[in-house]
Amino acid sequence: QQQVKQSPQSLIVQKGGISIINCAYENTAFDYFPWYQQFPGKGPALLIAIRPDVSEKKEGRFTISFNKSAKQFSLHIMDSQPGDSATYFCAASINFGNEKLTFGTGTRLTIIP
């Protein structure tokens, strides 16, 4: 019930295209859904996050779409650039008094010229 399932495992997108990564969860108590970005040799870093009271959040080229009824959320990267090549992790947490994040398995994104 604590799992967050992420797909695809790897993704190759052409420069300028749209990258889409999907996550699904079971625990309806989750109320915070962040995405983390990790470059080789570095620790993950927060990219963007959403709470379930909104269906979409956009920050620059990055958008989270959230479907509460389906218990799914996704990351969209518009106009993908080679510098976006990294591993992306979705996560979820029960935030009231609990700071534990449950991470998805990660998606290795490669943007090709």
Added chain:
Amino acid sequence: DAGVIQSPRHEVTEMGQEVTLRCKPISGHDYLFWYRQTMMRGLELLIYFNNNVPIDDSGMPEDRFSAKMPNASFSTLKIQPSEPRDSAVYFCASSLRLAGVNEQFFGPGTRLTVL
């Protein structure tokens, strides 16, 4: 701020040896997390602390693993005895609980190789 500091960055040891990983969280943060990352299992939470007190250690794989946080600016993760299957990248992260915010700041990680 220097961010989360971890040491050593790389550790190579032989099976059976004791390994100690160190972490200095961001000053003022009240949560500290230890994660392990492998290709097979991804990013796993091992244990986390709030105000130096362990809150959830359900991710600690075995009694060979132990973690301490003697004060707000220092934590250790110890493996004794180490085994080849402990080879992984170990991350420390810290956060400050603010209303509506739950951002964890990760350190650069310690790459552990157990021969």
